[in-house]
Amino acid sequence: MTVFFGGDYNPEQWPPAVWREDVALMRSAGVNLVTVGVFSWSRLQPAAGTYEFGWLDDVLDLLHDNGIGVCLATPTASPPPWFTRAHPDAMPVTADGVRLTHGSRDTYCVNAPAYRAASQRIAGALGERYGRHPALRLWHVHNEYGTTCYCDHCAAAFRRWLARTYGGTGVLNDAWSTDFWSQRYGRFDEVLPPRATQYLSNPAHVLDYRRFVSDAMLAHYTAQRDVLRASGVPVTTNFVLGGWVPVDHARWAREVDVVAVDDYPSSLDAHLQERAFVADLARGWAGGEPWILMEHAPGAVRGTDGVTRVMPPGQARAAASVYLDGGAGGVLYFQWRAGRGGAEQWHPAMVPQLAELAPIGRSVSTRTPVRVDATRALVYDEPSMWAWQSPHLPTPFIDYTATAQRWHRALGPPVDVVPLAAALDGYHLVVAPLLHLVSAAGHKALRSYAESGGTLVLTFGSGLADEHCRLTPGAFDDLAGIRLVRHRPGELGVWLDEIDPLDATVVLTADDRPVVTEHRYGRGLVRYVAADLPDLARWVRS
Numbered sequence: 001m002t003v004f005f006g007g008d009y010n011p012e013q014w015p016p017a018v019w020r021e022d023v024a025l026m027r028s029a030g031v032n033l034v035t036v037g038v039f040s041w042s043r044l045q046p047a048a049g050t051y052e053f054g055w056l057d058d059v060l061d062l063l064h065d066n067g068i069g070v071c072l073a074t075p076t077a078s079p080p081p082w083f084t085r086a087h088p089d090a091m092p093v094t095a096d097g098v099r100l101t102h103g104s105r106d107t108y109c110v111n112a113p114a115y116r117a118a119s120q121r122i123a124g125a126l127g128e129r130y131g132r133h134p135a136l137r138l139w140h141v142h143n144e145y146g147t148t149c150y151c152d153h154c155a156a157a158f159r160r161w162l163a164r165t166y167g168g169t170g171v172l173n174d175a176w177s178t179d180f181w182s183q184r185y186g187r188f189d190e191v192l193p194p195r196a197t198q199y200l201s202n203p204a205h206v207l208d209y210r211r212f213v214s215d216a217m218l219a220h221y222t223a224q225r226d227v228l229r230a231s232g233v234p235v236t237t238n239f240v241l242g243g244w245v246p247v248d249h250a251r252w253a254r255e256v257d258v259v260a261v262d263d264y265p266s267s268l269d270a271h272l273q274e275r276a277f278v279a280d281l282a283r284g285w286a287g288g289e290p291w292i293l294m295e296h297a298p299g300a301v302r303g304t305d306g307v308t309r310v311m312p313p314g315q316a317r318a319a320a321s322v323y324l325d326g327g328a329g330g331v332l333y334f335q336w337r338a339g340r341g342g343a344e345q346w347h348p349a350m351v352p353q354l355a356e357l358a359p360i361g362r363s364v365s366t367r368t369p370v371r372v373d374a375t376r377a378l379v380y381d382e383p384s385m386w387a388w389q390s391p392h393l394p395t396p397f398i399d400y401t402a403t404a405q406r407w408h409r410a411l412g413p414p415v416d417v418v419p420l421a422a423a424l425d426g427y428h429l430v431v432a433p434l435l436h437l438v439s440a441a442g443h444k445a446l447r448s449y450a451e452s453g454g455t456l457v458l459t460f461g462s463g464l465a466d467e468h469c470r471l472t473p474g475a476f477d478d479l480a481g482i483r484l485v486r487h488r489p490g491e492l493g494v495w496l497d498e499i500d501p502l503d504a505t506v507v508l509t510a511d512d513r514p515v516v517t518e519h520r521y522g523r524g525l526v527r528y529v530a531a532d533l534p535d536l537a538r539w540v541r542s
């Protein structure tokens, strides 16, 4: 398999004369894959019973005639206005009870029956028409799943999910600690989505809603996937990263034929280090198999300050190399050519940057994906990341992802970034920072890893709670050979754990307090880093 190179292509935003120029430029830039159709539902199905595929036939044929493969998207991330007018109940409702209207994108409720049915119809129609098209290399379901809705369809589906998960309200009450603030539920139909309420919400309720939304969107994805798979062409969806995303990617990764991620720098600083983290994370979700960078900034970066800055010379190439060294089987950008109008008309695009990007494309598109062999791993646990977003924690200043990235840098390449459910045996060293939530299965995995000879690095802010946010004080004491006396947030950086080093050896103290300890556990070693230390490289020796 050669590495894919290309980007999102939206020919429906340009007249056909421009398409011909596009394919000529694509050929000279080594483009061998473009993602087509992501937001084209209203062009493909202008009215409920009417399909217009002619333009897409022409686009796919033109691309094929020019040797360019197609990653064909289902357009369900943006239902057309006729659909939303006919089915206002399929529009998402915010936690404040505001029903959104069309006019942007991502306005859908995955639990609305009309939206589910319409999604299946358009996916089925595309599958039937293009499943055997010679240009087709990959199906791209939807785009960046991520809309959280709080409507009545969601409330009903949430209750069904809870009933399946917990069986009875007794178990639910226990899991959610509902005796606090008189929240005991007598029946499942008393439960609501975590809509706007008077004061703090129940963190276990919020966390389960996120899991439920993840599962509901996953069902929307797998329903389309199962229809498209009849073509024999692999199916994926592009993961979007970020704290707001209600998707458990480790779980979703098992349902895609190839893991695909979108990755945008937040600024030009620390750019390449962030890219390496994402590459190692994507490869971890992919279980070491090649993965696809489905979208990336094409030579210019729109920063969080709103300013679009061109990358310094060489940086786009360096970023592509980082992804490829991390096992990428595709380097794609958003977008080939910017729209003439519309909300993202100023978003950077490949065409103006081709002087820099074309030489990259010509070399990338002749390569095969590399295999990465790492003996060290960093655990990145999305449920813990979610839990660190709860309000009213001992400190609001923990940044889970930034901390994981600091450990990643300290570990240096090659390192796998893996979910807690990954097989850990085989690694010499595993670092699991800030592991806020740990289930019984998580505890077991960490213990058996250390027992069988691995070096495990744990930190402050770990083993705080079980998967339902119920506190589990001292959960790692036996593993680390210490006694956790109390947490001291705001000391020695963001947080210090006051510990008694009972059976552990103190290897670093600060202000007369033990801050790093080591403990033999089974045939392995557990190092406990009790504070937010500036120099992490010292603590990643196996």
Ligand code: GLA
Pocket: 143, 144, 262, 264, 295, 334, 344, 347
């Ligand atoms: C996401 C989307 C694209 C586009 C880019 C802009 O990745 O998938 O449609 O909006 O962001 O950065």
